[in-house]
Amino acid sequence: MSVAFSKRALQKCEQIIEQYPQKQAAMLPVLHLAEKEFGHISLEVEQYVAGLLEVPPVKVHEVVTFYTLFPRERRGKYHFQVCRGLSCDLLGCNNIMRHLKKKLRVKVGGTSKNRRYTLSEVECLGACETSPMMQLNDDYYGKLTTSAVDKIVKGLK
């Protein structure tokens, strides 16, 4: 199966590339666009992006494997990232993680069979004043308790 941007994403990609003096310089924003479009950055997506940017696929692969923010496999609709930094650790992130594993029936680094949830642990999310905290897709949730987690999960569509 070959991958290709939708017409709309391709237009957006062209707009992004136009903003840079060289196509290669647009790699990060184009990869973010590809992640949104395809849900992850597989080898096939890397090759597609390489073609768009007119660079060897290995150049894209180097960037994708350097940054942890590009998922290599398809994630669930809801991606829970529980902070395991020092401040969150001291304030109970282990408890939050244990609770989420049980509630979502997913192990750390895993995705539920129905592709609804992915659970990850991450280092400091830069919001230590609200420890313990997690990121759920693009949103941050702080001062977490297990009952707050229950409310958040219940509110998901």
Ligand code: FES
């Ligand atoms: S240690 Fe968790 S946000 Fe900093």
